[in-house]
Amino acid sequence: MQEIKIPELAESITEGTIAEWLVKEGDKVEKGDAIVELETDKVNVEVNAEFSGVITEITSNEGDDVSVGDTIGKLDENGEAGAASSGEAKKEEASSEKETEEPKEVPAKEAAGESKQDAAPKQNSGDVIASPAARKRARELGIDLSKVQTRDPLGRVRPEDVEAYNNAPKQDVAPSKPAKKEAAKSEKTEFDKPVERVKMTRRRQTIAKNLVEVQQNTAMLTTFNEVDMTSVMELRKQRKDKFLAKNGVKLGFMSFFTKAVVGALKEFPLLNAEIQGNELVIKKFYDIGIAVSTDEGLVVPVVRDADRKDFAGIEQDIVDLGKKARDNKLALKDLQGGSFTITNGGTFGSMMSTPILNAPQVGILGMHNIVKRPIAMPDDSIEVRPMMYIALSYDHRIVDGKEAVQFLVRIKQMLEDPYDLLLEG
Structure with missing residues (x-):
């Protein structure tokens, strides 16, 4: 019998949450097969079987928090697919023995004592046949497993039985212990109307923690400007078909902004730096993070060496x-x-926002909606132009306002004359 353990995942990841079991008890797996998906602070990773065999027991359920080295199940290298797990077999045997066991004679005094204490449980939680998940949930809810009824033909208490017992209407009984009364009081919601409580995903908890830390540990400031997107939109309209036919990918706005950012970073290198102790680390490479919204929250994958890529490479x-x-x-x-x-x-x-820094970076550019607005032209005429507000949030500890404003102005200039970007690209 082999234990299924959480392996070393990466240097910065030591714990996670079981997102989904990809196998069930009784399934046969081969060495290297993915058996469970783990949600970590940053990404979801699959844990692979280290041995070939049959999954005999799953001891950690979906939603459970686990750490590197934790045992989450067992695997029998000599087992047969579909066979009952060893844990199930033992519990079935124990259940069978209990059913066939003949009643023992009870002394009269003890019998009388029992008649006076009908409300007391006749077995404690340790004697009950229950899955690990059911025991864990019972502990969380403060429920005595001996009081939980189960529909399992073998008498095994499962998590859904515990939930059903917990959600069943309770009969009025005399209060037993003050401690239980206090616990029940603490579980009561502070709302008078219906609410829904949903546990935050590990990734969402990490995002929340990181954003608060950035606000507390940086001198973050935001400056704004606006860009006339006429030239970019006309250029895209002229080139989009040929670009798609040649490169197999659409020409979007993001490649223009990425190229403009790289150009501005070369002129204002402190926005491409970070603070380490008492030192500034000024980076001589241009790996640009592009924020992506997902169902699990915002992630920021990185376009590597954006200064060396052309528009098609960035878009791809x-x-x-x-x-x-x-x-x-x-x-x-x-x-x-x-x-x-x-x-x-x-x-x-979004028309305007103040993006929060992606620590330890000291700069982030926010793009916004393109809206047609009347604009005063150099000859004092009024034209309707597609305009976008852009925002730069920066760490004022190392970037002065002058540099931040000039950085944003330089981006504006390059986007309003995008032909230079194409020539340089």
């Missing part, structure tokens, strides 16, 4: 990373090491 990377993000297929290497981040709230209709 963005498409590939976005698909991996939505399919929960991102690897840690896809998320690590970015030097600057771009986020596009405009895809959801």
Whole structure:
């Protein structure tokens, strides 16, 4: 019999939450087969079987938090598919013995004592046949397993039996212990009307924690500007068909912004830096993070060496990373090491926002919705132009306001004359 344990995942990951078991008890697996999906702070990873055999027992259920080295199940290298697990077999045997056991004679005094204490349980939770998950849930709810009725023909208490007992209307009984009264009082909701409580995913908890830390540990400030998108939109309209036919990927806005950001970072290198202790680490590479919204929360995969890629290379990377993000297929290497981040709230209709830094980076550019507005032209005429507000959040500890404003102005200039970007690309 082999134990199924959580292996070493990565240097920065020590724990996770079981998102989904890909096998069930009685299934036969081969060495290397994916058997469980684990949700970590950053990505979802699959745990593979280290041995070939049959899954005989699953001891940690979906939603359970686990750490590296924890045992989450057992595997029998000599087992046969479909066979009952060893744990089930032992419990079935124990149940059978209890059913056939003849009643013992009870002394008269003890019998009388029992008649006076009908409300007391006749067995404790340790004697009850129950799954590990059911025992865990009973402990969480403070429920005596001996009081839980089960519909299992073998008498095994399962998690759904515990939930059913917990949700069943309780009869009025005399209060037993003050401690239980206090526990029940603490479980009562503070709302008078119906609410739904949903446990935050591990990734959402991490996002929340990181965002609060950024707000507390940086001197974050945001500056704004606006971009006339006329030239970019006209250029896309002229080139989009040929671009798609040649490269197999659409020409989007993000490649223009990525190229403009790289150009501006070369002129203002402190926005491509980070703080380590008392030192500034000024990066000489341009790995640009592109924020992607998924059902599990925001992730920021990284386009590597964006300064060395042409428009088609950037667009292809963005498409590939976005698909991996939505399919929960991102690897840690896809998320690590970015030097600057771009986020596009405009895809959801945002007109203006103050993006929060993606620590330890010291700069993030926010794109927004494109809206037609009347604009005063240099000759004092009024024209309706497609305009976008852009925002730069930066760490004021190392980036001064002058540099931040000039950085944003430089991006504006390059986007309003995008032909230079194409020539440089």
